[in-house]
Amino acid sequence: MNDMITTILNHRSIRQFEDTPLTEEQIKTIVLSAQAASTSSYIQAYSIIGVKDREKKKRLAELAGNQEYVEKNGHFFVFCADLYRHTIIGKEEQKDVIPSIEGTEKFMVGLIDASLAAQNAAIAAESLGLGICYIGGIRNNLEEVKRLLKTPERVIPLFGLAVGYPAKMNDQKPRLPLEHVYHEDEYEQDMGVYLEQLQEYDQIISTYYEQRTGGKRRDRWTEQMALMLEKQNRMYMKEFIQQNKLDLR
Template structure:
């Protein structure tokens, strides 16, 4: 097993960072790694906003649900789907690409591009001994986040990534059994899935019980189904369309 695989398999989310900012060279290296990610048809639909201003970071922390580590970290990145750049390119060549930008396919491409870029950045950060945590909470109040970051039409902030020097050693969360997520040749929808989930419920319940000293005892099945019982961020459909995306 090489060092890259060891780094990937050792991943865990860090939510407490030392009060030590990343230097400019490290930030630029991480962004270069993000840009090196695969991108659909060379479209490069991802834009990364590095938030350095302390007041903006504190506001983002508030908008994300009062998550302190959004403000207290070495650096905070916001990954955006960005078709504004493509619109400018189209205008330069007097070509109308509005229908393409508004398509569901374009929305999937932009989301995938941003996710691939972010994961490259995160693996690079962890290879340097840094810790990371993804922040989906910026979508709690995306109108305010978009305004705070001055995002024009066709630019949609998708998630944040806090990076920094770890000041905690959290346990590694167990993942689903491989048999539950890796299917050969076709989707395997069988009775075995329930047995695998029952096994995983017990494993994750034991993990949380040990990690919290008994304050949390629920497993993954209980946790996830409870969290999905009520839809979240239901405003997103209309907001995304108001940005000129995912209309067709």
Template sequence: MNQMIETLLNHRSVRSFKSKALDQEQIEAIVKSAQAASTSSFIQAYSIIGVTDQEKKDKLAEIAGNQSYVAANGHFFVFCADLHRHKVIAEMEKADLDDSIESTEKFMVALIDAALAAQNAAVAAESMGLGICYIGGIRNDLEAVKEVLKTPEHVIPLFGMAVGYPEQETDLKPRLAMEHIYMENEYLQDRSVFEKQLHTYNETTSEYYRARTGGKREDTWTGQMARMLGRKSRMYMKEFVEKQNLNKK
């Protein structure tokens, strides 16, 4: 096993950072690593906004559900699906690209491009001994985020990433067993196998929470997912995306 794989397998979310800002060299290394990620047909349909203004960070923390580590970290990045520059390209090249830019396919390309770039950024940060935490909570109110970040049409802020020096080391959360995720040649649809794997994973997650909390919590994963998915959240998203003239066709 090499050092890169060890870094990947050692990933954990960090939610408490030391009050030490990243320097410009670190920021550039993270962003350039993000840019080195694969991108569909060289379209590069994403942008990254680094938020250094404390007032803006405080507002984003509030939007994200008063998550303190959105406001207090070494650097805060926001990853955006971005087809705005491609609208500019259409005007530069005197081409009608609306059907393509506003299609579901190009929206998916922008989402995938942004996610690939973000994961490169995360690995780059962790390889430097930094900790990271993805922040999906900014999607609680994208109209408010749009106002804070001044994002134009054809841009969707997807998630934030808090990066910094970890205040303390957190536990490594157990993932689903490889055989539940990786299938060969076709999708495994044997319900009995599925349920057996999930019961086994429930035992693993319950033990993880018991050990972490001294017996105060022993959630199963399936129970956790049922509760989370049972709560309707961010149901405005389709309307917001279409207002940005994306995913319309």
């Protein structure tokens, strides 16, 4: 096993960072690593906004549900799906690109490109001895986030990435069993096997929480997921996407 795989397998989310800003060289390295990710048809349908301004970080922390580590970290990156530049390209090249840009396929390309870039950035940061935490909470109020970051039409902030020197290392949460995630040749639909795998994972997670909290929690993963999905969250998203002209068909 090489050092890179060890770094990947050692991942855990960090929620307490030292008060040490990243250097310009570290930021550049992380962004260049993000840009090295694969991109569909070379379209590069994403942008990254680095947030240094303390007041903006504080406001983003509030919008994300008062998550302190959005404000207090070494650097905060916001990954955006971005088809704005492609509308400019269309105008400059005198081509009608709008029907394509407003289709669901290109919207998906923006999401996928941004996610691939972000994961490269995360691995690069962790390989430098830094910690990271993805922040989906910025989608709680995207209108305010867009106003704060001054993003133009056809640019959607998707998630943040808090990066910095870990002040505290959290436990690594066990993932689903490999056999439940990895299917060969066809999707496993034997319900007996499927439920057995979930039940085994529930036991692992329940034990994890029990040990971590000294017996105060014994949550099952399926219990967590059902309770979370029962609550309708960020249901404004489809309308917001359509208003920003990224997915009209």
